Amino acid sequence: MDEVATKVELDAAFTDLYRTHLRDVYSYAYYRIGNHHDAEDLTEQTFLQAYRHFERARRESNGRPLRPWLLRIAHNLAANYYRDRSRRPQTQLEDAAVISDTHRTDDLVERREELEEVLAGVSRLPDDRREALIMRFALGMDNREIARALGRSDGATKVLLHRAIKQLEADLREEVRDE
Amino acid sequence: MSDVERLLQSALVPIEPPGTLTDRFEEALSELTGAAAEELADWELRAMRDPRKWGRPAAAVVVGGAAGGALILVRTRQQQRRRQARGIRALQRSVREVAGEVRGRLR
Numbered sequence: 001m002d003e004v005a006t007k008v009e010l011d012a013a014f015t016d017l018y019r020t021h022l023r024d025v026y027s028y029a030y031y032r033i034g035n036h037h038d039a040e041d042l043t044e045q046t047f048l049q050a051y052r053h054f055e056r057a058r059r060e061s062n063g064r065p066l067r068p069w070l071l072r073i074a075h076n077l078a079a080n081y082y083r084d085r086s087r088r089p090q091t092q093l094e095d096a097a098v099i100s101d102t103h104r105t106d107d108l109v110e111r112r113e114e115l116e117e118v119l120a121g122v123s124r125l126p127d128d129r130r131e132a133l134i135m136r137f138a139l140g141m142d143n144r145e146i147a148r149a150l151g152r153s154d155g156a157t158k159v160l161l162h163r164a165i166k167q168l169e170a171d172l173r174e175e176v177r178d179e
Numbered sequence: 180m181s182d183v184e185r186l187l188q189s190a191l192v193p194i195e196p197p198g199t200l201t202d203r204f205e206e207a208l209s210e211l212t213g214a215a216a217e218e219l220a221d222w223e224l225r226a227m228r229d230p231r232k233w234g235r236p237a238a239a240v241v242v243g244g245a246a247g248g249a250l251i252l253v254r255t256r257q258q259q260r261r262r263q264a265r266g267i268r269a270l271q272r273s274v275r276e277v278a279g280e281v282r283g284r285l286r
């Protein structure tokens with residue numbers, strides 16, 4: 001009876017995890033890979049793998065949030081995705097409608113080009129810097145969560161984020177100079 | 180917050196996953212259930228002769244049962260999508276029945 005109760009409770013917890021973080025994992029996958037089709041595959045594979053190891057992860061988490069663990073799975077799968085298929089991230093995100101779909105303010109038209117340049121700049125960054133920015137800004141993760149997801153120390157993550165922002169800043173400045 | 184950070188905040192917005200993604204995930208989980216059920220059915224034919232092989236199918240019961248349980252829970256999110264529910268429930272029921280039988284035999 002206890003075993004059944006535990007399994008029901010575990011399934012309920014996994015369902016909660018799925019519902020709560022589906023958007024996080026999908027957002028990460030989309031910005032990491034650059035197209036919806038592969039982002040769906042990556043998201044599905046992430047949750048399947050999470051399901052297989054959920055019981056142990058939960059046991060070992062000691063009550064800490066499991067979002068970094070989920071993102072770490074997605075991070076590893078994304079790395080395999082590029083390695084297996086010899087692909088590189090697309091320089092432009094597939095669907096610029098991302099911007100128009102989610103921003104409904106009046107200054108949208110004026111800012112659209114600027115935001116597209118930012119996204120293009122992000123996609124030109126090295127993988128680790130791009131990932132750190134996605135986790136910070138698209139997912140709202142703090143330094144500690146990002147550190148856990150990327151398997152780095154808190155200090156190294158802080159430096160990584162700082163360098164990513166500086167590199168992007170320089171890149172955008174250069175783009176403006178070239179125009 | 181610097182200008183670039185403000186721009187990043189505006190550009191990197193969360194992306195809503197397509198509604199079909201949950202269907203896909205459910206399907207993948209049900210395949211897991213199906214694979215476990217097949218393994219059990221196959222084992223049923225051989226188990227009486229070789230009790231040493233009871234361990235692996237017992238694990239399949241656990242995997243199949245677990246995947247089925249999660250499937251039901253994920254599914255409750257989209258109760259309007261019931262088109263596959265009948266078949267899957269039947270499969271889960273048969274897995275549970277066989278699981279009960281296996282447990283009985285292992286005792």
